[in-house]
Amino acid sequence: MDQTNREIVSILLRDGRASFAEIGDAVGLSATAVKRRVDRMQARGEISGFTVRVAPEELGWGIEAYVEIFCRGNISPAALERDFGPIPEVVRVDTVTGEADALVQIMAGSMSDVERIVESFRVNARVDKTRTAIVMSRVIDRPARLD
Amino acid sequence: MDQTNREIVSILLRDGRASFAEIGDAVGLSATAVKRRVDRMQARGEISGFTVRVAPEELGWGIEAYVEIFCRGNISPAALERDFGPIPEVVRVDTVTGEADALVQIMAGSMSDVERIVESFRVNARVDKTRTAIVMSRVIDRPARLD
């Protein structure tokens, strides 16, 4: 990944629908060249896709929560993916250092949804304990910057 | 926000560069009507923008971390925004229920960057204590779904 690709990605982070011509002007390439670079980055998996950024509450995701997962014994990333992947409200799962084994982020419609989802984590035999932090206010939420 | 807009957003969540014509086919509207609906959602702030989804390690963000922030006394969202907003590695800040007052998510180039950034949190007079969890593996990371 060279500097030019970094600049292209930097622009796309700020505006995922920027035209190839615009990007080309900014980085000093033709639109064609930019398109090929973006296509190649997508083919290599450096770019995994494009998406829209939405105000969660407008879409019925009234509640967000972080759930720390404490397991009995070890848990593999593959097992986590199998267990949490099918739950649509789960938007993110990381294995982490520290007390907890994993951190799960959920976006739900209501507090009772959170309750139900977290409860469903517990039926999983490997999950020993959970600790939930409800998001009160989203202060900053932005794509990482390159510059 | 009506059902049609939900469907449009649902498509854009999966492909943020989908053409208005494609979306129109899927929801039973003309490209024109779709464009206007997207424009209006953007004007109302329901859609805050479009972005690319990238593989962080490809971009020099080798390390991600969650930092729990414990404050002396109260801390307002506005103060958090002022203190953390200028740090480019900070991608997310939420005030949360539970032990910690806020949860900060950072994307950094290296462990020493994490150390430096977390250390910089501490110089802030209001921050009493921090607890850092380093991400070992990103198991799931996806936009929330509407279905």
Add this chain to the structure above:
DNA sequence: ATTGAAACTGGATTAGC
């Protein structure tokens, strides 16, 4: 107030270099 059709503009894409 919102839509669809048509016309126009300009970007996306392909072919050739």
Add this chain to the structure above:
DNA sequence: GCTAATCCAGTTTCAAT
């Protein structure tokens, strides 16, 4: 990587509902 040619999407206008 660029240019040129083609195609198609984005955008605006306008009439209709």
